[in-house]
Amino acid sequence: MDREYKPMERASFDNESLATLPWSLTSFSRQLGYREPPKSCGPSSPRQTYFQWTKNITIYLFAFWGIITLLSQIRPLHFDKGQQKPANLSGCDCGDSTTEAESLGCKFDSLSMAWLPEQCRDDELTAEFNTKGGGPNGEWIYYADKLHTEEIDVAVVAAMGNDPSARVHMGKDWHMVHCVYYWRKQFRTRTNGKIVEPRSDTEDHIKHCGMVILEASYGTVSGVALNTNEAVDE
Template identity: 40%
Template sequence: MSLETSDTEPFITKHGNDGPTELQSRDEEAIELILPKSRRPHRSITLSLLWKTIVISFALWGLVSITRDAIAHLRKPRNGACNCGSSIAEAKLRGCRYDSLSTSWLPQQCRDDELTAEFDKASPSGEWTYYSDHNSNSSTYTLEEIAMKAEMKSMKDRRFWVTAEWHTVHCFFFWRKEQRAAKLGTVIEFTGFKSHADHCTEMYTQFLPRDAVVFPAFVGFGDPEEV
C-alpha cells in the first residue's frame, strides 16, 4: 500500500543537492546590490568614528576655550583693582563713576555701563525709588544724591534703603555682570560677601513682598586698598 505525501506536506522551501532555489539566488543578488558585504559595514563604521571624533574635538576645543578665558580673568590683579580712592574728587581723577548696580564708585575696567543702564530701567515703573529709611513713607533720594553719600564718614550716613524687588533684580543683574565679565574683560569688584550668590539665595528664601522697603544698601569707593 503506497502513501501519497504531495498533498499533505507543508510548503517548505528546500535546498536540494544542486544548491539554493532560483528565487533565493535572485534575492541574494538584490541584497548584494543594495548592501555590499565587503564595503558597507566598513564605511558605516568609518563614518561613525569620524563623526565621534569631530564631536569630541569640538567639545574639547570649547572646554579649553572656556578654561583659558576663566584663567585669564582670574589672573587679573585683584588688590585695589576697583578702588577709587577716598573722595569724589579723587574718584573722578581716576576716571571713576557712580555705578547704581554696584552702589559704588568704580573705574572703567570694573563697570559694565550698558548693563547698569539697563538695570536703572528695570523697575516696573521704569525708575527705581531709593529711600532714606526702611518704610515707604520716608523721603527719597535721587541717584545723584546717593552718589554723594560715598564721602560720608559713618556707615549710617552712607546708607539708603531699597525694596525687596530692587534687591532681587540687583542680584539677577549682578549675575549677568559676572557672566559677561569673561567676554568683556570686566573686573568684578569686591562685594563685601564671600559669595554674593549665596547672599542673594539666602535673601530669596525669605519670600518678602516685592514693595517691602527692607534692604539697606551702602555707597562706597569700590574695592578696599587690600582685598
C-alpha cells in the same frame, strides 16, 4: 672581535638567491606570530566594500570629533561683538574720594551702590536696572531717612562715596531686584569680559539675597563704596 660598520651597498636579489638565505622575511614574520592575509580570489564583494567604507567613515568621524573636543578646551574666552577685554582685571578699587574715582575712570553704579572701574561695571545691565523702580519712567526712589519721608537725587547718593558714614534708604523691592540683577551680572561675566567686584562675588552674598527675598522687611539701607575689592560680612 671588533666590528667595523659600513653603509651597505644596494643589492638586488632574485627568487633563487632569496631561497638560499638562511632565513627570509616571511619565515621571520611567522616566528613573531604574524600571518599573511588570505589572498583574495577575486574583487571584493559589495558587502565587503560597504563594511570597509563604513569602518573608515566611523574612524574619521571619531577623529574629527576628538579634534573638535580638544580645540573646545583650549579656545580663548569669547567676548561679545565689539567688546574689548579690559587691560586690567586685577580689582575694583576707585581710590579714596569721588574726585579720585573719576580721575581713574570710575563711575557711580547704582546697581552695586559703589563707584566702579570699567572692568567691574556692566553698564548695559545697570541701565536696565534703573528702569525697574517705582518712580517716573521706572526710576528708583532714594531716601535720606529710614521712614522714607525725604527723597534725594541719585547725584546726592553718588556723592556719599566721600563719607563712609553716609547712608541711603530704599524700599525692599530695590533690594530684591538688585539681587536678581546681580545673579545676571555674575552670569554675564562669562561672555562680556567683565568681573564682579570681590565684595559681592561670594556665596555669602547669594545667601544674603536669598534671605532678602524670603523674609519680610520694610526697606533697605546702604552706604556707597569706593573700594569693593574686599568681601564684607552680609
